[in-house]
Amino acid sequence: MSSGDSYLSKRAGGMLIAPLFVLLLVFFVYPLLLTVWQSVYENGFTTRPYEELLTSTLFAKVLRTTFDISFTATMVSLFVGYPVALHLSRQPPGRRVFYLMLVMLPFWTSILVKSFALTVLLGHAGIVNQILGYLSGDTLHVTMVFNRFGAIVGMINYLLPFMILSILGSLLAQDPNLARAAQVMGAGAFRIFRKITLPLSMPGVIGGVIINFTLSIGMYITPALLGGRKDMMVANLVDFYTRQTLDWPLAAAIAVVLLVISGVLVALLGRVRGGSGTMGAMA
Amino acid sequence: MTGRKLSRRLSFGALFVPVVAWMCYLFLLLPSTIVFPISFGNTKEMEFPPSEWSLDLYRQFFNDSAWWGAMTQSLFIATVTTVFTAVLSVPAVYALQRARLPMSSALTHFTMGPLLVPVIVLALGLYLQWAPWGGLDRNLTLVLSHTMLATPFMMISVGASLRHVDPALENAALIMGASKVRIFFRVVLPQLKSGIAAGSLFAFLISLDEVIVAYFVTGPETETLPVKMYSAIRWEVSPVIAAVSTLLTVVSMALAVALMMLERKQRSE
Numbered sequence: 071m072s073s074g075d076s077y078l079s080k081r082a083g084g085m086l087i088a089p090l091f092v093l094l095l096v097f098f099v100y101p102l103l104l105t106v107w108q109s110v111y112e113n114g115f116t117t118r119p120y121e122e123l124l125t126s127t128l129f130a131k132v133l134r135t136t137f138d139i140s141f142t143a144t145m146v147s148l149f150v151g152y153p154v155a156l157h158l159s160r161q162p163p164g165r166r167v168f169y170l171m172l173v174m175l176p177f178w179t180s181i182l183v184k185s186f187a188l189t190v191l192l193g194h195a196g197i198v199n200q201i202l203g204y205l206s207g208d209t210l211h212v213t214m215v216f217n218r219f220g221a222i223v224g225m226i227n228y229l230l231p232f233m234i235l236s237i238l239g240s241l242l243a244q245d246p247n248l249a250r251a252a253q254v255m256g257a258g259a260f261r262i263f264r265k266i267t268l269p270l271s272m273p274g275v276i277g278g279v280i281i282n283f284t285l286s287i288g289m290y291i292t293p294a295l296l297g298g299r300k301d302m303m304v305a306n307l308v309d310f311y312t313r314q315t316l317d318w319p320l321a322a323a324i325a326v327v328l329l330v331i332s333g334v335l336v337a338l339l340g341r342v343r344g345g346s347g348t349m350g351a352m353a
Numbered sequence: 354m355t356g357r358k359l360s361r362r363l364s365f366g367a368l369f370v371p372v373v374a375w376m377c378y379l380f381l382l383l384p385s386t387i388v389f390p391i392s393f394g395n396t397k398e399m400e401f402p403p404s405e406w407s408l409d410l411y412r413q414f415f416n417d418s419a420w421w422g423a424m425t426q427s428l429f430i431a432t433v434t435t436v437f438t439a440v441l442s443v444p445a446v447y448a449l450q451r452a453r454l455p456m457s458s459a460l461t462h463f464t465m466g467p468l469l470v471p472v473i474v475l476a477l478g479l480y481l482q483w484a485p486w487g488g489l490d491r492n493l494t495l496v497l498s499h500t501m502l503a504t505p506f507m508m509i510s511v512g513a514s515l516r517h518v519d520p521a522l523e524n525a526a527l528i529m530g531a532s533k534v535r536i537f538f539r540v541v542l543p544q545l546k547s548g549i550a551a552g553s554l555f556a557f558l559i560s561l562d563e564v565i566v567a568y569f570v571t572g573p574e575t576e577t578l579p580v581k582m583y584s585a586i587r588w589e590v591s592p593v594i595a596a597v598s599t600l601l602t603v604v605s606m607a608l609a610v611a612l613m614m615l616e617r618k619q620r621s622e
């Protein structure tokens with residue numbers, strides 16, 4: 071439809087869109103602006119919260135922990151998720167729907183349920199330790215929850231579907247004739263993978279890595295429930311300063327740091343895949 | 354490369370991928386399915402497999418008005434959130450695609466905003482916003498916060514649906530003398546049914562499972578099931594959580610299956 075014959079006037083359109091925009095202004099834009107404001111204004115402009123963050127050993131430690139955990143969880147998701155995406159891409163469409171269901175059903179399960187179940191599975195009396203105990207004649211027990219390992223396993227469990235879907239997207243977009251042509255010309259399966267499949271899937275890989283890392287650094291529930299008390303992540307620190315010490319400007323400053331980092335990552339993602347890529351992976 | 358080397362590599366590759374894939378499917382499925390058998394165990398300790406089977410944990414759940422109340426509260430909040438999200442987003446999508454608004458692409462991107470900001474940042478912002486005004490522990494605050502979180506999903510689902518609707522039908526109705534309101538309700542809306550249904554399932558699931566914002570803006574009067582579960586897992590770890598988890602998982606999975614079937618139907622249309 072060309073712009074001339076649109077039967078909906080700009081004014082009518084504006085009225086239809088206005089209620090949603092009021093909601094987003096009050097419940098999305100304003101809270102973000104307020105957070106930034108709180109971090110720089112306490113009875114006058116101040117840089118106190120940011121100075122405190124720069125000198126705080128706790129914040130430095132939490133930031134390092136967050137990056138360490140996020141990096142490990144993202145990399146493991148990549149190396150586990152890639153073969154899974156490959157497996158999915160090689161299925162006939164009917165069977166792929168079934169396998170995708172195995173990925174999507176847990177994806178839609180509450181993160182609380184998954185974290186709770188993992189504390190039971192990995193706990194002292196959990197199945198993993200039961201198997202280890204059985205195999206080792208009751209000598210081997212590994213502590214797998216309430217420490218960094220537990221937090222990372224829980225995060226990988228949450229992150230894998232995002233990685234798989236991102237990589238799957240760029241595997242399915244490839245022209246199968248390329249691989250076929252290479253095969254006819256005598257290339258082996260591994261060579262085809264290394265020279266064709268892998269390079270062409272890089273946008274999906276990079277997109278998946280950025281999505282996973284962005285989600286990781288903001289994670290709150292999984293580290294709180296599966297991680298150790300010492301392995302606090304940035305999001306948990308925000309809660310700590312908001313509720314425990316009631317230092318709202320400091321909590322706001324940490325949130326701003328998190329906002330800036332994830333903003334940079336999202337902008338990067340936009341450059342890698344174009345605006346719609348982010349949403350495609352979420353939906 | 355010799356034939357033997359090739360076949361060995363092939364078989365390694367051919368085996369490696371499915372083995373890793375299946376282990377991964379298992380790893381993904383195990384946590385959300387293990388709560389089913391655990392929930393039929395006894396009330397004293399959590400076991401897998403349970404040493405004796407019973408419905409005691411469900412009895413405990415339904416006899417405890419705190420748990421029961423949190424569940425009805427969550428269902429209520431999720432229902433109202435779904436209605437709000439649909440009522441606000443459907444006209445907005447329609448206007449963005451049909452009204453030739455200035456900067457409509459920038460406006461569309463703006464509605465995706467809540468998807469791109471870490472939830473903890475939004476949770477803190479909403480807390481800072483409502484705490485001084487006595488707006489915490491209010492159903493309206495929680496519902497509107499959840500509506501904000503669910504908006505991008507509704508916009509995507511309905512937007513995809515509307516893109517498949519031929520504007521010629523609307524023009525035909527206009528020429529035949531139908532009013533704009535009538536066109537919207539009788540011509541456009543019926544064709545958006547599956548998009549709105551999918552968006553509503555998203556909105557309901559997001560609100561039902563949402564913990565972080567709810568944890569920041571609710572209080573004793575408005576506590577939702579996920580918030581109660583979060584504190585319970587953190588501080589008391591009672592086996593009744595297994596029953597709660599199972600109920601929540603059944604609802605989530607039913608909605609997720611409905612969503613996937615809707616998406617398949619939409620794609621084939």
